Amino acid sequence: MTDRAAATEPILTARAVSVSFDTGGTLADRFRRRERVLRAVDGVDLDLRRGEALALVGESGSGKSTFAKAAAGLIPPSGGEFAFEGRTLGARRDRSDTRRIQMVFQDPYSSLNPRMTVGQMLRELLKFHSVVPADQVAAEAARLIVAVGLTEDALHAYPRQFSGGQRQRVAIARALALRPDVLIADEPVSALDVSVQATILNLLDELRARMNLTLLFIAHNLAVVHHLCDRVAVMYLGRIVEVAPTGELFTSPRHPYTRGLLDAIPRLTDTRTGMAPALEGDPPSPLALPSGCRFRTRCPMAAPVCARVDPQLRTSPDARLPGQSFEHAVACHFAFGERPDEERPSPVEQRNAEPAPVERPSRR
Amino acid sequence: MTATLEVEDLSVRINSRRGALPAVQGVSFEVQRGQAFGLVGESGSGKSITLKALLGLLPPEAAISGGHVRLDGEDLVTASQRRLRQIRGPEMSMVFQEPMSALNPVMRVGDQIAEGPRLHLGLGRSGAAARAVELMRKVGIPDPERRFRSYPHQFSGGMRQRVMIAIALSCNPRVVLCDEPTTALDVTIQDQILRLLTALCAESGTSLVFVTHDLPVIAQVCQTVAVMYAGRILERGPVSEIFREPRHPYTLGLLRSAPNFEENRSGLVPIAGSPPSLRSLPGGCPFHPRCPFATEDCSTAATELRVVAADRVTACIHDDRALHAQLLQPVIS
Ligand SMILES: Nc1ncnc2c1ncn2[C@@H]1O[C@H](COP(=O)(O)OP(=O)(O)OP(=O)(O)O)[C@@H](O)[C@H]1O
Ligand SMILES: Nc1ncnc2c1ncn2[C@@H]1O[C@H](COP(=O)(O)OP(=O)(O)OP(=O)(O)O)[C@@H](O)[C@H]1O
Ligand code: SF4
Ligand code: SF4
Ligand SMILES: [Mg+2]
Ligand SMILES: [Mg+2]
Numbered sequence: 001m002t003d004r005a006a007a008t009e010p011i012l013t014a015r016a017v018s019v020s021f022d023t024g025g026t027l028a029d030r031f032r033r034r035e036r037v038l039r040a041v042d043g044v045d046l047d048l049r050r051g052e053a054l055a056l057v058g059e060s061g062s063g064k065s066t067f068a069k070a071a072a073g074l075i076p077p078s079g080g081e082f083a084f085e086g087r088t089l090g091a092r093r094d095r096s097d098t099r100r101i102q103m104v105f106q107d108p109y110s111s112l113n114p115r116m117t118v119g120q121m122l123r124e125l126l127k128f129h130s131v132v133p134a135d136q137v138a139a140e141a142a143r144l145i146v147a148v149g150l151t152e153d154a155l156h157a158y159p160r161q162f163s164g165g166q167r168q169r170v171a172i173a174r175a176l177a178l179r180p181d182v183l184i185a186d187e188p189v190s191a192l193d194v195s196v197q198a199t200i201l202n203l204l205d206e207l208r209a210r211m212n213l214t215l216l217f218i219a220h221n222l223a224v225v226h227h228l229c230d231r232v233a234v235m236y237l238g239r240i241v242e243v244a245p246t247g248e249l250f251t252s253p254r255h256p257y258t259r260g261l262l263d264a265i266p267r268l269t270d271t272r273t274g275m276a277p278a279l280e281g282d283p284p285s286p287l288a289l290p291s292g293c294r295f296r297t298r299c300p301m302a303a304p305v306c307a308r309v310d311p312q313l314r315t316s317p318d319a320r321l322p323g324q325s326f327e328h329a330v331a332c333h334f335a336f337g338e339r340p341d342e343e344r345p346s347p348v349e350q351r352n353a354e355p356a357p358v359e360r361p362s363r364r
Numbered sequence: 365m366t367a368t369l370e371v372e373d374l375s376v377r378i379n380s381r382r383g384a385l386p387a388v389q390g391v392s393f394e395v396q397r398g399q400a401f402g403l404v405g406e407s408g409s410g411k412s413i414t415l416k417a418l419l420g421l422l423p424p425e426a427a428i429s430g431g432h433v434r435l436d437g438e439d440l441v442t443a444s445q446r447r448l449r450q451i452r453g454p455e456m457s458m459v460f461q462e463p464m465s466a467l468n469p470v471m472r473v474g475d476q477i478a479e480g481p482r483l484h485l486g487l488g489r490s491g492a493a494a495r496a497v498e499l500m501r502k503v504g505i506p507d508p509e510r511r512f513r514s515y516p517h518q519f520s521g522g523m524r525q526r527v528m529i530a531i532a533l534s535c536n537p538r539v540v541l542c543d544e545p546t547t548a549l550d551v552t553i554q555d556q557i558l559r560l561l562t563a564l565c566a567e568s569g570t571s572l573v574f575v576t577h578d579l580p581v582i583a584q585v586c587q588t589v590a591v592m593y594a595g596r597i598l599e600r601g602p603v604s605e606i607f608r609e610p611r612h613p614y615t616l617g618l619l620r621s622a623p624n625f626e627e628n629r630s631g632l633v634p635i636a637g638s639p640p641s642l643r644s645l646p647g648g649c650p651f652h653p654r655c656p657f658a659t660e661d662c663s664t665a666a667t668e669l670r671v672v673a674a675d676r677v678t679a680c681i682h683d684d685r686a687l688h689a690q691l692l693q694p695v696i697s
Contacts, residue, residue: 058550193405196407261551277552
């Protein structure tokens with residue numbers, strides 16, 4: 001292994017990125033002036049470092065795919081911006097930036113043209129972006145399809161003729177065809193059996209070593225994340241609540257949501273269904289976010305301050321804590337052993353002179 | 365006691381320009397009332413095609429070429445289209461692998477969930493809508509009253525998958541076929557869905573057929589599991605035994621290629637080679653070109669399933685070799 005984990009130079013940076021959707025709402029909603037805007041991504045700061053594999057994990061519906069699409073330039077951020085190699089990216093990206101930041105979609109079915117064979121699709125793409133000389137286009141298409149573990153037969157087939165996992169591999173081949181510097185992969189291996197999954201993970205590892213490919217990897221399978229990624233960012237309701245080097249996140253998670261997530265991993269040898277669920281309660285509606293910390297309605301550690309003050313991502317004030325480095329940032333008032341003291345305002349609160357309205361957490 | 369769902373010697377062919385492909389060959393299994401049966405196997409091994417065949421939902425180029433599917437004794441292979449339409453939903457339903465291809469993009473998700481209860485449970489408009497909201501809440505979609513009116517593209521991947529599950533459960537079917545139902549869900553919501561499904565089995569006697577690549581998920585829900593390869597079942601038996609002590613080299617390979625939290629990043633060990641093309645299936649044991657234990661007999665051996673223990677069958681003629689390999693390196697330490 002190279003010491004890729006030591007990579008620090010950012011290649012793609014998100015600065016306070018937000019993405020909102022207008023959900024329209026019903027006439028009654030408008031009448032009652034209820035919130036119609038859904039903030040799928042709400043102020044995300046994140047550095048993707050050259051050559052690293054960064055995992056984005058978290059609650060279903062927390063905004064991972066939306067963030068990924070914004071990073072790939074497919075939806076414009078409604079706030080904040082992305083920078084690529086230090087350059088701010090505008091709303092419309094040029095052909096070169098488009099080629100260099102590629103994305104594999106979560107739902108391969110809807111992202112592949114149903115009327116083109118896989119071979120036609122790959123060849124057209126290779127020609128359009130002049131990836132290889134014209135006389136090598138066909139050979140390159142064949143090479144790609146074999147690299148993702150399919151046979152050359154696949155070049156003659158239409159997307160609908162594949163199984164789910166085969167189709168996902170076609171989508172991976174398409175993204176890799178353009179030899180991107182950054183690959184944003186949204187659940188790229190979740191439809192694959194473990195053996196093919198191992199092939200793809202090894203391929204991605206090899207591309208990272210050989211071509212210095214940078215990877216933003218969205219996944220729900222934490223064993224896969226543990227295997228492939230150098231760092232992990234955890235999302236909850238549009239925010240990043242914890243970022244840490246992989247080993248550190250799995251051995252000493254500091255955000256209560258991350259702990260719940262790790263507790264819920266199913267194992268081969270025991271059944272969880274007999275045990276208490278790792279997390280109680282339902283996630284709140286993204287249309288009616290709780291005040292203060294968005295996790296407080298489900299948090300076993302919530303204190304009154306959590307309803308008043310929205311915790312920001314911060315690194316440990318004291319890096320000597322066990323299993324703790326300056327690389328580890330958490331958005332929780334009590335992440336670093338501070339007592340949930342009912343009376344004393346939190347350190348954050350002391351800095352914010354303006355008192356926020358008091359509201360009891362609606363925890364049962 | 366007869367099984368709720370009985371699949372006997374099921375075969376499916378897909379007609380392509382270059383001849384008919386044997387996508388499923390002689391697949392047999394039974395699911396008792398209130399039990400869950402798992403189906404695992406490599407990508408392209410025929411799991412989705414098998415599930416679609418059970419419900420008569422094969423694509424036009426594919427057809428059942430032999431065997432029986434019995435739902436409480438009634439043969440579905442010979443049933444009329446009309447009868448199949450009555451069965452789909454209230455008696456046997458399916459959670460499809462790719463939600464976007466199965467949901468109607470121009471219909472509100474709430475209406476899609478309410479459709480079944482209106483047609484099959486005789487509920488009125490508002491009754492069906494209330495049922496849809498209740499189901500959306502059960503599968504963990506926040507704020508269901510308002511999200512009722514959203515369209516599929518306004519939902520995240522995992523939310524669409526939960527809509528599919530809500531639709532499949534909406535008419536209280538006796539059997540639910542689940543094709544990768546939790547792959548787009550984070551582990552906490554997956555946990556919630558698996559609890560919901562196991563509770564359905566225990567309380568309402570619902571039977572499940574569960575396809576997934578996530579072997580630990582099978583261990584959570586299923587009592588019995590079958591391993592499929594190139595359209596055939598290679599091994600079948602109780603989950604607790606098969607995952608602890610597989611008696612087929614392919615099952616062993618699958619268990620060994622799964623990433624876990626113990627190994628340090630030294631590279632995963634996929635099963636060598638790639639799955640055979642349906643166009644040119646190897647003779648004898650279909651796994652022999654990739655099998656580390658293969659001998660000359662394997663390329664001509666019969667591929668019938670043999671009983672090796674109570675409720676356990678394997679298609680490998682050298683299952684002792686797979687067992688022996690585990691003496692040196694157990695699957696679960
Ligand atoms: N086009 C859209 N219009 C309205 N709302 C949307 C749209 N796309 C996404 N959303 C909402 O934004 C939120 C985040 O969705 P997103 O797809 O980013 O989640 P995700 O983290 O990728 O979840 P999953 O793990 O389930 O794929 C969800 O509440 C979703 O309903
Ligand atoms: N419409 C079709 N036309 C031709 N071949 C098809 C068609 N549908 C499926 N196949 C082929 O049949 C085989 C079995 O497909 P199936 O979808 O059942 O696989 P699967 O086991 O569900 O795989 P996955 O885990 O990847 O979803 C595959 O090799 C696939 O390429
Ligand atoms: S800030 Fe409070 S509610 Fe939020 S995660 Fe920390 S303890 Fe829980
Ligand atoms: S029959 Fe032979 S080739 Fe097939 S799995 Fe057994 S040992 Fe391997
Ligand atoms: Mg997503
Ligand atoms: Mg499938």
